[in-house]
């Protein structure tokens with residue numbers, strides 16, 4: 001639920017009940033996609049975490065930092081004053097503990113704009129990344145005059161087809177156990193079929209998650225990328241959530257299946 005001012009808290013109570021019911025219905029309705037062959041080899045398997053991306057090309061990608069400015073997670077501007085991120089980035093934190101930075105490609109500069117938060121909504125069923133529901137919405141104190149990214153809806157099944165390419169973005173580590181990136185990076189990742197995700201990732205749940213990556217590993221999101229966007233067809237299809245190590249062979253990264261949560265998130269964004 002929204003944490004923040006008293007009025008926001010009470011305002012959300014109505015939606016929390018409705019949202020919980022909606023989420024339960026959606027989880028029951030979602031069916032796993034059929035299996036497909038392994039995706040083709042990566043374009044450049046030597047680059048863990050990808051190559052540099054322009055913030056002008058992906059203006060809705062934001063960095064989430066602690067109040068002291070230290071990088072924590074990624075996020076996506078989904079409405080002028082709303083940032084979608086992972087629940088595990090926001091759980092146990094107060095709005096005053098976090099900042100959103102937009103328009104800053106190089107985190108060692110002072111470019112772009114910084115926003116304080118007035119509220120944090122965390123999926124009411126969230127307990128642990130591997131249990132799913134790893135979504136949160138941050139309400140900004142002031143809207144940002146930047147483009148927003150639309151959410152994939154339950155009708156966007158084609159964007160989730162196994163083997164189709166997605167783009168992950170973030171400032172996370174460029175190697176397992178390595179350092180976070182100072183620059184925004186992007187990596188193209190093929191979607192892996194749900195049965196394969198289930199087979200190699202204990203805890204994978206197709207109704208609430210998708211997995212993406214290469215059989216040989218080498219390209220993946222990593223710590224610090226969580227909460228950031230996974231995009232396809234000009235829409236947000238995933239939120240970086242978890243993985244086993246980073247870029248390991250046969251260990252694709254796990255992303256929140258945004259289409260499952262879109263009806264609920266739509267209510268949250270209007271609240």
Ligand code: ARG
Nearest residue numbers: 221223224225226242243253
């Ligand atoms: N949980 C990580 C974070 O907080 C993201 C991990 C993604 N891991 C992966 N192998 N794709 O930043």
